[in-house]
Amino acid sequence: MISGKYQASPFLQKLVYTSFILIILSTGLLTSPTALLAGLVVGIFVGNPFPAFSAKASKYVLQASVVGLGFGINLYQVAETGLSGLVFTFTSLTLTMLIGLVLGKKFGVTPKLTHLISSGTAICGGSAIAAVAPAIKASAQEISVALGVVFILNALALFIFPVIGHILHLSQYQFGVWAAIAIHDTSSVVGAASKYGDEALQLATTLKLTRALWIVPMVLLSSALFKTGDAKVKFPPFILLFILASVLITFVPFVASVAAPVLLVAKKGLLLSLFFIGANLSLSTLRQISAKPFYQGLLLWILISCTSLALIYYWG
Template sequence: MDRDHALNEMPNGLIFKVSTQTRKIIFFTGIFLCATPFVSPAIALLLGLIIAQFTGHPFIELNHKATNWLLQFSVVGLGFGMNVHSALLAGREGVVFTVFSIISTLLMGYLMGRWLKIEKKTSHLISSGTAICGGSAIAAIAPVIQADEKQISVALGCVFILNSIALFVFPMIGHHFNLSQTQFGLWCAIAIHDTSSVVGAAAKYGTHALEVATTVKLARALWIIPVAFLSTFLFKNKSKKIKVPYFILLFIVAMVANTYVAEVAVLSPYITMVAKAGLTLTLFLIGAGLSRNVILAVGFRPLLQGVVLWLLISSAALYAVLHFAS
């Protein structure tokens, strides 16, 4: 039995029996729509989710690598739309929130994992993804602790499910509490796991919110390095190399060039426009990778850990930005 027939006969009742050619046409139609200015990041994610449930992703084995590269490209491109001075101001304001939230999330995640009796590596990956930057943190820390494919898949599935919810819910909550652009940007960067969903939610809220959220989130992503070192100690494994997120350095270079090089500043609006289109496509691909089987594979206890951690950090961060951020 080939892969396509196996996929179409999965007992989830949601995937239509369509030919490979039809699935590819539907998939590429979705990509085309997401490349237009008429589809927002949230709608792109929803469109990807619909395709995942009803026809399936025809190139699922390439999806993770494609989203990873496209996200990095988009983030670097967004740097061309930002100013160094305002970014430094946002970074300084977010550093206290970042340090406290990362330490508290990792500690709560450890305690919850033990209480729920979740496999240790899976629990640590979920905690790290929640504390730092979602899929990027999981991808960086997984080889350090020698996590297997199932443990990685469970953690990624948990993070991506919650990211999808956050992209729709956070802007509504922000408007309900009348958060300023700065407050919402800080809250997004602290409480939403993945950079793609942080940027998507912040872009929907406003230009300054996008600048604050992206800057704080990328500064937060640098914590992958010390957390990875800590992980080698906790799991007694010193043989694996730690993946450094080099694209963050390119983001800084782009931001500096936009601020100080006049010729670059002229082109920046066009580069930023392409980067935002890339981000929208990234979210479409993430949604298209979340089939019902992926969601069910997460399991109740790991998902419970992820949800409780997310609710705790989101609520605490919202309280903090309401009372201590302008």
């Protein structure tokens, strides 16, 4: 067993870290789940030699990758999917916040931590938590715990959602809607959907970023609920760039002709971001997560995942 104090030599840490990056960039050996798993191996068992770099890179590489994936989203095709996916998204957001509040009281979780976990589950994981936290003046510990809970559940979703989808023979459309609704972070949504298929990836990415737009009203609502009138709404610029990329690929013929290499780079970037996210998880981070908040987040996620899956499976 590897203890919490174990650390490989700095040379071995850098060798393993850079080797995985080179494998991702130069080969097709790693998929989304295995890229995340590689990061977890580095973060937990070997040691991350560049934690600050990984933290920044995971954020910006993911955002750039999402923008690149926008060049694979044809708006005419999106319009053909109808309004059902958007209705599912709005309904799940409302139910998630209400159920999260009930579960938080049931498990005795503090109101702010309950709100952070519920917001992260309802909208877009770590991004929502980071945006909402200043609005409610959450403590550093509350933010760390909420992020830890969401990260663990995201890692599980990345591995098990495609398996469940194949077992139930979900269509590309059904899986794309389900992933966008029931998985927290954009990275895991895109990762799971990309493993399932290109059509699922396009739909899941579009609905997920539409879901992320709810960050703005959520921050304002959070400020009102916790009576902090000085909250500043930070609208993610990469969402606007994603929309712009979709517009260009739809209406500008030249852009469509060069979209293929951009999409290839974007998918490589997605794998890198998942590796960086996993590499920044450590045993000390896991120890900060107490049982009650984790049970709240886990049960909330299971309820939302199962309910949305049932609705999509039978009526989607």
